[in-house]
Amino acid sequence: MNKLLSTSSAVIFYFSIMLNPAQAEQATLKKVWESEAIYKLPESVIYDEKRDVLYVSNMNEDGFKHLGNGFISRVTTEGKVVEMKWVTGLDAPKGLTISNDKLYATDINSLVEIDITTGKILNKYVAPAAIHLNDVAADANGQVYAADTLTDSIYRLSSIGLFAMWLNSPALEAPNGLHIEGNNMIVGSWGFPTNGFNTEVPGHLKTVSLINKTIKPLGDATPVGNLDGVEADGNGNYYVTDWINGGLLLIKPSGESELLVDLPSGAADHEVILKKKLIIIPLMIENKLVAYEIE
Helix, strand or coil: CHHHHHHHHHHHHHHHHHHCHHHHCCCCEEEEEECCCCCCCEEEEEEECCCCEEEEEECCCCCCCCCCCEEEEEECCCCCEEEEEEEEEECCEEEEEEECCEEEEEECCEEEEEECCCCEEEEEEECCCCCCEEEEEECCCCCEEEEEHHHCEEEEECCCCCEEEEEECHHHCCEEEEEEECCEEEEEECCCEEECCEECCCECEEEEECCCCCEEECCCCCCCECEEEEEECCCCCEEEEECCCCCEEEECCCCCEEEEECCCCCECECEEECCCCEEEEEECCCCEEEEEEEC
16 A cells, blocks of 8 residues: 555656656756956846847946946857947946837936947936836836836836836835736845845845736745846746845745855846846946856
8 A cells, every 4th residue: 555655656746747847857057158357337238139149237436326437338148248338428327128129228317218220329218206227127018117226116118208107115125126027027126225225124026017016925925135137037937136145046936046056246137048048147246247058
């Protein structure tokens, strides 16, 4: 009888693996390149599939001051700089996204629209009440959302060109990273800042409905870290960076997290290119980019 139960358990376990391949085989990461310290406080990286190039935002001296010396770089996926100062005249660019073949960058209290073909700035949409516009993401309709971390807000550039506050709630807990999947936004919360950017209770992932703006924790709301970038892994989980502790995490829909790569403090808004099996992470304080292959 015991032997029969043991065999049955083994069969059940086998079929559970077949039905849940993402749980059966955990991807491993291997470092493939690391740049020299040539960037200037790099905050975000995004991949342009159409042109097979990366864009990197450089805050330069200060993330809060309007100094006019921030810029965006163009870099190959092998880490070679194509043009270090491709877009100039910015203050402290952070989050990046592409929508309708235009590049959008947050810039303190503005959302900057850039012509990718020419590298010229087309528009600057100003939000006077915003303090620290951070990550940015676009939905299927081309509308662009930007997190204002220090005011617990998310702004939206609508399809008619209106840039205004879309959601404000303490339940966002200092929203940083944004990632959109269908009608849901996945938000990487920093956690409530108590002393500068330090937190007594770190943040976790949340979901926000794009339809009715309902905010819910992803999983059991267990505190994870001071979250920055959020990207899907293609298997229902998320690759997330922890800025303060330094690290690349894998967070499951249950809220359970696992440290995949130990990184220096300042691991910022990364990019995941599933077709190339690459993850590129800006190391802000180190002024570097580092790339990992998903094996």
